[in-house]
Each structure stands twice: as structure tokens, then as C-alpha cells.
Amino acid sequence: MAYTVSRSKLTFGEKLYLPAVLAGLKITINHLIKVLTGKTKVTMQYPEERWDTHLPEHYRGAPTLVTDEHGRERCVACQLCEFICPPRAITIKPGEIKDGDRWRKVEKFPQEFEIDMIRCIYCGLCEEVCPEQAIFLRKDYAITGLTRAEMVHKKDRLYELGGVMTGLVFKWNEKK
Amino acid sequence: MSDPVPLLNVQIDGVWYQFPKGTRVIEACAQAGKFVPRYCYHPKLSSPGNCRMCLIEMGMPRMGPDRKPELGPDGKPVINWIPRPQISCAQDVAEGMGVRTDSQLVQDCRHGVMEFLLINHPLDCPICDQAGECELQEFSVQYGTGGSRFREEKVKKPKHVHLGPRVTLDDERCILCSRCIRFMKEVAHDDVLGFASRGSHSYLTAHPGRVLDSNYSLNTVDICPVGALTSTDFRFKMRVWFLKETKSICTSCATGCNTLIGSRQNVLYRQTPRENNDVNSPWMCDYGRLNFHDVNSTDRLTEPQIRHLSNLETASWTAAISRAAEDLKRFQPTEIAVIASGRMTNEELWFAKKLVDSVKTSNYDIVPRTGPADDLLLNSIRNPNTNGAQLLGLCSDQPGAKLQQIADGVSQGHIKAVVALQEDLTAAGFKATDLERLGAFIVMDILPNETTKRATTLLPSASFAEKRGSMINVKGRLQRLNRAIQSPGNAREDWEILRDLIQHLTGANGVYLIEDVFKQMAENVPQFQGLSLSKIGDLGVSLEGVVAAAPVTASA
Numbered sequence: 001m002a003y004t005v006s007r008s009k010l011t012f013g014e015k016l017y018l019p020a021v022l023a024g025l026k027i028t029i030n031h032l033i034k035v036l037t038g039k040t041k042v043t044m045q046y047p048e049e050r051w052d053t054h055l056p057e058h059y060r061g062a063p064t065l066v067t068d069e070h071g072r073e074r075c076v077a078c079q080l081c082e083f084i085c086p087p088r089a090i091t092i093k094p095g096e097i098k099d100g101d102r103w104r105k106v107e108k109f110p111q112e113f114e115i116d117m118i119r120c121i122y123c124g125l126c127e128e129v130c131p132e133q134a135i136f137l138r139k140d141y142a143i144t145g146l147t148r149a150e151m152v153h154k155k156d157r158l159y160e161l162g163g164v165m166t167g168l169v170f171k172w173n174e175k176k
Numbered sequence: 177m178s179d180p181v182p183l184l185n186v187q188i189d190g191v192w193y194q195f196p197k198g199t200r201v202i203e204a205c206a207q208a209g210k211f212v213p214r215y216c217y218h219p220k221l222s223s224p225g226n227c228r229m230c231l232i233e234m235g236m237p238r239m240g241p242d243r244k245p246e247l248g249p250d251g252k253p254v255i256n257w258i259p260r261p262q263i264s265c266a267q268d269v270a271e272g273m274g275v276r277t278d279s280q281l282v283q284d285c286r287h288g289v290m291e292f293l294l295i296n297h298p299l300d301c302p303i304c305d306q307a308g309e310c311e312l313q314e315f316s317v318q319y320g321t322g323g324s325r326f327r328e329e330k331v332k333k334p335k336h337v338h339l340g341p342r343v344t345l346d347d348e349r350c351i352l353c354s355r356c357i358r359f360m361k362e363v364a365h366d367d368v369l370g371f372a373s374r375g376s377h378s379y380l381t382a383h384p385g386r387v388l389d390s391n392y393s394l395n396t397v398d399i400c401p402v403g404a405l406t407s408t409d410f411r412f413k414m415r416v417w418f419l420k421e422t423k424s425i426c427t428s429c430a431t432g433c434n435t436l437i438g439s440r441q442n443v444l445y446r447q448t449p450r451e452n453n454d455v456n457s458p459w460m461c462d463y464g465r466l467n468f469h470d471v472n473s474t475d476r477l478t479e480p481q482i483r484h485l486s487n488l489e490t491a492s493w494t495a496a497i498s499r500a501a502e503d504l505k506r507f508q509p510t511e512i513a514v515i516a517s518g519r520m521t522n523e524e525l526w527f528a529k530k531l532v533d534s535v536k537t538s539n540y541d542i543v544p545r546t547g548p549a550d551d552l553l554l555n556s557i558r559n560p561n562t563n564g565a566q567l568l569g570l571c572s573d574q575p576g577a578k579l580q581q582i583a584d585g586v587s588q589g590h591i592k593a594v595v596a597l598q599e600d601l602t603a604a605g606f607k608a609t610d611l612e613r614l615g616a617f618i619v620m621d622i623l624p625n626e627t628t629k630r631a632t633t634l635l636p637s638a639s640f641a642e643k644r645g646s647m648i649n650v651k652g653r654l655q656r657l658n659r660a661i662q663s664p665g666n667a668r669e670d671w672e673i674l675r676d677l678i679q680h681l682t683g684a685n686g687v688y689l690i691e692d693v694f695k696q697m698a699e700n701v702p703q704f705q706g707l708s709l710s711k712i713g714d715l716g717v718s719l720e721g722v723v724a725a726a727p728v729t730a731s732a
Contacts (some may be wrong), residue, residue, distance in 0.1 A: 078302035079415045094412045107336065108303040108412055131302045 047142075055139050060124045062140040064162030065114055065155070072092075072103055073159070074134030074168070077110040081126035081135055087120035092124065106172050113155040117143045133168045178496075187274040192252060201264040201275060202230050212275040213286060213315045215401045216353040217265035217295075220457055221362055224266075227293075227353050229315070231261040231285040237272035245272055252585040261285050276324050283319075290320040296331045297402075298348045301689050306403030308416040312351065328564055333379045339369075340388030342462055343397060347379040356380070356396035363459065364392040364552070380404065392552065394462045398448060410446045410464055414438075419445060422660035423714050425647065427519060427640040428464035429547075430557035432455065432649030434715065437468075437641050437660040444471050444641055444661060452715050455653060461554045468641065471661075475623055477636035478665025488634060493666065497673070501635040501680030503616035504535055506592045513582045514540035516570045517598040518559025520670065521645025521657060523693040525561070525568045528597055528675035532570075534681045538693035539591060544576035563648040563722055567703060579605055586610045594618070598670070603624040620673060626695065631652055636667035643669045644690050648722060655716035656709065 009020045013019060043053075043070035055061075077094035097104055126135050142162055145151040153161070157174050181196040188208045195204045203219070206214045215227035237245035237253035239392060245253035255274035261281060276282060292401055294316065300306045333347035352371065357380070361367040368386045371378045382388050388396070397405045419438035426433040426447065435457035438446040447468055449460035476565040480496035491499070504512060512535050516528040532540045542565045549556035565571050572578075583605045585591035591614035594601070600610050602625070611630045619631035621637050641660045648654050663669070685695055692708050698704040703719045711717070 076303045078307075078413075079418070080302070083415070083417060094414075096412050105335065106303065 011080075011154050013110040015024040022040075052139065052140065058108075059139050060122050060137040062117065062138060062153075062161060063120065063124075063126055063135055063158075064114060064138045065158040066136055066165040066168075067159065068168055068170070069164065069166045070170070072106075072172070073109060074165075075110050075113065076106055076108045076134070077113075078131060078133055080100075080129045080131065084129045086125065087121050088122060089116045090114070091116075091139075096110050103172065110155065113158060115158065116155045117145075117151045117153055118148065120170045132171075136162060136165065138162065142155075184269050184271045184273070186269045186272075187255065187466075188254070189277055191277070195269050199269050200275075201232070201234070201267045201269055204269050205232070205264060205277050206277060212264050212277055213311075213319060214265055215311060215351055217356060218355050218358075218399055220398075221355060221358045223607070223716070224354055224358070227351065228263065228289050229286065229293075230264045231280055231289065232264045233276035233279050233349040234258050234262040234264075234267070235274035237274075238442045242670060255691070278360070284543070286315075286319040288320065290316055291325070293328050293351050294320065294324065296333075297351070298330065298346075300349075304346075304349065304403035305348075305406045305411055305416070306400070310403060311401035326566070331376050333377075335404065337381075338408070338662055339382055339405070340390075340393050342466070343388050343393050344411055345409045346404050346406070346408050347381075350380050351376055351402055351404050352380070353401060354400070355399045356405055359392075359399060360388070360390065360628060364390045364395070366390040366392075369396075373380065373651070384665045385604075391463055391550065391554065392462045393460060394465055395459045400457070407446070412443045414440055420660065422641075422658050423450060423656075424641065424658045424660065425560075425649075425655045425716075426460060426464040426467075427560040427647070427657070428467045428554040428558065429553075430560060430562060430650035430718075431553050432560055432647060432653065432655050433460040433464060433553060434655070435460065435465075439641070439660045442661045442664075444468050445446065454715065454718070455651075455655075456553055457647065459553065461550075462555060463554065470623060471605065471639040471641050473623060476664045476666055476667065477622060477624060477628065477634065477647075480636060480666065481631070481634040483632040488629075488631065491675070493668070496633055496635060497680055500616075500618045500635070500677055503632060504593055504595075504681065505619065507615065510539070511590065511592045511595070512537040513585065513591045514581075514595045515597065515599050515601060515604070516542045516565065518542045518545065518557075518562045518565050518571075518575065519598055519640075520561060521643065521647055522561065522564045522568060522654075522697065523645045523690055524563055524597070524670045524674060525570050526697050527671050529568050529570055529676060530678050531595065531674060531681075534678055539582050539585065540570060540580065541578040541582065542571045542575050543579065543599045543601075557650060560649070561647040563652060564646075565650065565684075567701065568697075583607075583610075586614065589613070592616070596627055596631075597674075598622075600627045601624045618677075620670060622667070635673050636663075636665070636674060637670040638663045638667060642667075643671075644709070645671070646694065646709065648719060649716075652719045652722035653716045654704075654707070654712055654719050656712045656714070 027169050067077055077092050082090040082092050091114045092110050093112040094108055097107055097109050124137050126136050138161060182468045183194040184197055186193055186195055186204055188205055188210055202212050202217055215222055217230060235255035235257035237328040238256045240246045248254045255270040261419045311408045314525050335346050335348060337345040339345040357369045360369050367386055368383050372381050373379055397407045422437045424435050424437050426435050431448050433445045434450040434452040434461045436450050449456060449467045451457055451458040482491040482496055482499050512559055514532050545558040546556050547558045547642045562575055587610045594614055595618045597620050608626055617631050618633045619628050621628050622635045624635055628634055640657060644659050645657050646654055671693060692707045698707050703722055
């Protein structure tokens with residue numbers, strides 16, 4: 001069955017269109033004045049200006065490895081992040097901490113730790129699953145490189161990005 | 177036949193079942209679908225009942241004045257429940273026995289025992305190799321509490337102790353179940369382990385001046401329910417949850433222990449025994465278990481090669497196979513010899529025999545391989561498939577009988593073309609200088625050696641973990657190998673290489689699948705009649721009429 005749409009008739013003022021055009025122009029001119037007088041900023045001048053100071057606390061940037069205030073690398077190569085990683089970006093080669101090392105009781109450390117930043121989807125599951133508080137998503141969001149190999153973050157790069165993190169649980173203390 | 181074992185009526189969680197006399201209560205519960213957690217109990221070992229994890233409620237029928245069980249309204253005996261929990265691992269079922277595996281008392285007991293076991297446990301799962309297959313983890317999730325009420329300091333015990341050349345011990349993780357001690361005493365007959373000290377300071381150790389160096393030491397790692405005993409070879413190599421487990425058999429001796437091959441991304445990480453009570457029970461020897469590292473070698477042959485003047489040059493498979501076939505065609509049957517191997521599968525041996533037939537030579541044999549045996553699993557015949565080679569006609573009752581004659585033939589120059597399949601001939605009585613003089617020397621192998629260096633055509637093939645096929649063990653049991661990983665580079669499965677070679681010599685044979693190879697064998701070999709690769713199954717089948725002369729080696 002045909003469906004009739006009721007259409008209201010335009011008034012004389014609406015038929016002129018001019019008032020609406022003027023109202024629009026007023027908004028435009030107001031914005032122009034605000035920009036010219038520096039009251040509003042429309043474009044962030046990236047890369048001279050960056051998001052860094054505007055990022056919220058919970059921002060998930062590149063995954064990194066951290067050391068603690070005792071100078072110990074937190075990661076013990078349990079490979080849970082490698083297991084949980086949805087795009088399989090993480091590859092770990094575990095190794096044994098040798099006799100004579102200050103942290104011999106920890107026994108295990110990552111010989112190699114690689115995160116393929118082409119694969120990484122910044123989901124943060126690695127940080128969530130880590131039982132050692134060793135991997136954190138920091139605020140680095142501009143991960144670039146000229147080659148695929150460059151985009152694979154090796155252990156040294158991960159620690160460089162991660163830095164030292166204090167106030168973490170110290171579970172490998174002498175009493176335990 | 178002995179008398180049939182009488183069946184006894186047992187009530188488990190309110191339901192009546194029948195079990196043969198002599199069944200352990202813990203096994204009866206498991207058969208009734210009521211799994212009882214356990215640490216110290218192992219079906220192949222004695223029951224000391226020291227872990228207390230398998231506590232259940234138990235009762236016996238109430239006896240009337242006439243010494244007959246009183247019957248309830250349902251016509252079944254009324255059960256008098258024992259007011260305290262009992263262990264189910266050291267008790268056989270009895271007529272009219274009642275068992276509760278899920279009552280409040282039992283749940284409280286498991287809860288309490290779990291808490292006690294975890295008091296001094298270091299909880300270092302992130303660095304523990306057992307994580308993922310740890311019964312302490314599993315039962316802690318099922319029966320434990322989330323947190324610990326223990327505020328005192330944990331007892332310190334020795335860590336990373338080298339108990340023997342292949343076993344590393346962490347005493348802090350040990351829950352003192354004594355499975356390893358009982359295994360070494362009762363199965364390996366090398367009573368080297370024991371507990372020292374008292375109370376919560378008890379720890380596992382080897383007898384002073386002794387080490388755990390038995391050829392069966394790694395079985396203690398398998399049966400350790402926690403991460404106290406770990407394999408030094410596998411330690412920290414790979415987490416177990418990444419490993420793909422492929423059912424296969426060990427190819428290091430003629431016993432053919434059933435195994436699980438643990439691999440990840442085309443790398444072999446470990447072999448563990450798989451229970452087969454007709455072959456190896458749940459055990460296997462360390463020698464066989466660790467004899468797989470060649471497969472991961474970076475030296476593996478990956479490309480077919482053809483000799484041009486004095487150099488071996490990489491070639492395509494088509495070129496290599498046709499060169500090999502053309503070379504063979506240049507010689508008279510009496511000038512050709514084929515040396516097969518007792519390490520080949522039946523399917524490969526079947527094609528090796530076809531190759532022998534197509535070049536019509538009578539110079540063929542396998543290389544025998546022997547070593548010291550023990551009274552458990554390790555056999556003195558170190559070729560896994562000598563019986564297969566005999567059955568398929570690649571050697572006589574005396575494997576290697578013709579080898580010297582062939583070697584002399586090569587030396588004197590009667591034999592001008594040799595096909596060596598998976599064998600290093602320089603280690604089998606052939607002189608390297610003689611092999612260099614051969615007109616055609618076709619070698620199929622996985623690793624470079626003195627023989628492969630002298631080949632005119634070199635065909636890279638697959639290791640035991642890279643192929644499917646079947647083998648016959650020393651007791652005449654037909655068992656299956658399965659493929660766990662892919663061969664490196666352009667290496668191919670042996671049977672495919674041999675099939676292509678035969679096709680070049682005699683024309684197409686229309687076999688494209690390994691199943692078809694077995695089908696062809698089943699049609700021609702009476703012992704294989706009615707069988708197929710899938711019918712062999714995971715545990716293998718006993719073949720009629722295949723030699724079983726060698727002594728029975730597996731013990732329960």
C-alpha cells in the first residue's frame with residue numbers, strides 16, 4: 001500500500017533562504033575571528049608538537065621490558081606473554097642464569113626477547129598476563145622503521161624503551 | 177586359563193558397581209568416573225600412602241547377628257561408615273564396601289592436605305619447567321585455596337642440585353611423595369635415592385658418594401608430580417604448553433618403546449615415553465629418549481647433489497633422480513649392490529626390495545648394529561626394524577652376512593655401483609678409497625659423513641620424526657611412526673625418493689600415498705594381510721609368524 005508522507009509548507013521567510021545563509025556565515029566568521037586572535041587551535045603541528053603530554057594514564061603504547069631499582073631485569077622468560085599474544089608478535093629464547101651471578105636464585109632469564117612491532121596490536125594482554133611485572137605498555141606510539149628487521153624490537157631496544165620502574169613487588173627477595 | 181577373578185560389589189558415591197577382586201579403591205573410583213587426586217600413588221609402583229591426597233570416606237557392610245550383611249530397603253547392604261578418612265591408594269576393594277569421594281569431610285581433607293603441601297613450596301611457577309603439566313598446580317586449582325595463611329619463613333633447601341648427569345633436582349619444590357625413590361628401587365633396581373633429615377626439613381638426595389646415573393633416570397622426571405626433578409637436557413628449553421605431541425616410537429633399539437615427540441615450529445624438544453603395557457609400560461631408557469638431537473642439527477643435508485668431476489653440486493630432485501637411474505642402468509646386475517638399513521621403515525624397505533628386484537642384483541643386505549643390552553628395555557639389537565628387513569627380504573636370518581662379500585667386491589672392482597640407504601658404509605667395513613673408485617655411488621642419508629662425501633648422487637632424506645611408516649620390533653609387534661616436524665630444506669621422505677628412482681628404472685607404479693604403499697605390502701606379504709596403516713593403531717599389533725626369538729625385555 002502506498003505510504004503518504006505529509007510535507008509541511010515552507011513559510012515566506014524560509015522560502016527566502018537568506019536568513020539561514022546569514023546565520024551560517026555568522027558562525028563561520030566567529031570561528032575565523034577566534035582563530036585569527038589565537039583563541040582556538042585547530043591543528044596540532046605534528047611532529048613538532050606531539051601527543052605526549054596529552055595522553056591519558058591508561059594509554060597503551062609500545063610494549064617494553066623494565067628493570068627494577070635493584071638493577072635486575074624483571075623478566076624470567078616464563079613465556080606466558082608469548083603464549084597469550086593474539087598476533088604472535090613475541091618470541092622468547094629462555095636461558096639459565098649461571099653460577100656466581102647475583103640473581104642465581106632466579107635461575108631463568110630471556111636470552112633473546114623479540115617483539116615484532118609490525119604484528120603487535122597494542123592489546124596489552126602481555127602486560128596483563130605477566131606474573132613478574134616485567135612487561136609494560138608505555139606511551140611510545142610512533143614506532144617506525146625503514147626495514148622489517150628494524151621493526152622487530154630486540155631485547156636491548158625493549159629495555160631502552162622500558163627503563164627502570166620502581167615500586168614493583170620484590171618477590172625474589174632473600175626470604176622467599 | 178586361570179579361574180576368572182571374582183567380581184565384588186562396591187558402592188561409590190551412592191551407586192553400586194562391580195570390580196574384579198584386587199582392584200585398588202583409587203583405581204575403582206577412577207573407573208567409576210570419580211577421579212581421586214593423588215601424588216604418591218603410581219599404578220606401576222608400590223603404595224606407601226604418604227602424600228594423604230587420596231583421602232576418602234569408606235565403609236563396610238553392617239553385619240547382623242547371623243554374620244550376614246543387613247540389607248536396606250533397596251535390597252543392598254547397609255553400610256557402616258568409618259568415622260575418619262581413609263587413603264584409597266593402599267586399599268583393595270572388598271565385597272559390600274562403600275566409598276564417598278565427594279563428601280564434605282573428603283573435600284575438607286583435600287583442602288587441608290593441599291594447604292600443608294604448599295606451605296614450603298616456593299611457588300616459582302614462572303621459572304619451573306613442570307608448569308603446565310604439574311599436578312600441584314592442577315590440584316591446587318581444583319582443591320586448594322587461592323591465598324596462603326602461612327606468614328612464617330619458608331624452609332630453605334638445596335636448589336639446582338645435579339642429582340646425576342641427566343637429572344636436576346630442586347628440593348624446595350619436592351613434596352616428598354617418594355615416587356622417584358620407589359621407581360629407582362622397584363623398577364630400575366638401582367636404589368640410589370632417599371630422603372635425608374626430619375620433618376619439614378626432609379629432602380630428597382642421592383646416597384652419599386653415588387649419583388643418579390642409571391640409564392632409566394629420566395623416568396623419575398616423568399613420574400615426579402611436581403617440578404622437583406627436571407631433565408637437564410630439556411630444562412629451560414621450552415614451556416610444555418607450546419609443545420605439539422606426536423605419538424610415535426623410539427628408533428634407537430629393537431624394543432620400539434612407544435613415545436610422544438614434543439615439537440614446536442619444526443624443532444624437536446623432547447621425547448617422553450607413552451604407556452604401552454605390551455612393549456614398554458610407561459617407561460623408556462635415557463639413551464633412546466635423548467637420541468634425537470641429530471634431527472635438529474644445522475648440518476642436515478637439505479639439497480640433492482650430483483657429482484661433477486670432483487665436486488658435489490646442488491641439483492633439482494628431477495635431475496638427481498634421473499642421474500641416479502641413468503648411472504644404475506649402465507651396469508650389469510652383478511656389478512650393482514644395495515645396502516639398506518635396519519633403521520628404515522617397512523614402507524621404505526618394501527621399495528628398497530623393489531629397487532633390488534628392478535636392478536636384478538643379488539648383492540644386497542642391511543648393516544647390523546649391536547650394543548650392550550640390559551634386563552629392562554634396552555635391546556642388544558640397536559636397529560629398530562631388523563624384523564621388518566627380514567620379513568620383506570632385504571636380509572637373511574643373519575643380517576649383514578653378505579656385507580663383507582660386497583665390501584670385497586667393491587675392493588676388487590667386481591661391484592661398480594652401490595646404493596647406500598641411510599648407512600655410513602665407511603663405518604660398516606667399506607674402505608673410503610674403494611668407495612671413491614665406484615662408477616656410481618648413490619647415497620641417501622640425513623647427515624653428512626665420510627660416505628656422503630664420496631657419493632656420485634646424494635639424496636637428502638627424512639629423519640624418524642619427519643615421516644610416517646611402520647616398524648616391527650624385536651617381539652614381532654608392528655608399530656607406527658608419525659610425522660612430528662617437516663624435513664629441512666628440500667629433503668624428502670625416503671619412500672618417495674625410492675619410488676621415484678624405481679619409476680625411472682621401470683616406469684610408473686601409481687603409488688602416491690604412504691597408505692597405498694602399505695596397501696601394496698598388505699596384498700603381497702601374508703603377515704600384513706588385512707592390515708592398513710590406520711588399523712595398526714597407536715599401540716601397534718602383534719604379528720603372527722614373525723620372529724620372536726629374542727628375550728622378552730619389558731618388565732611391568
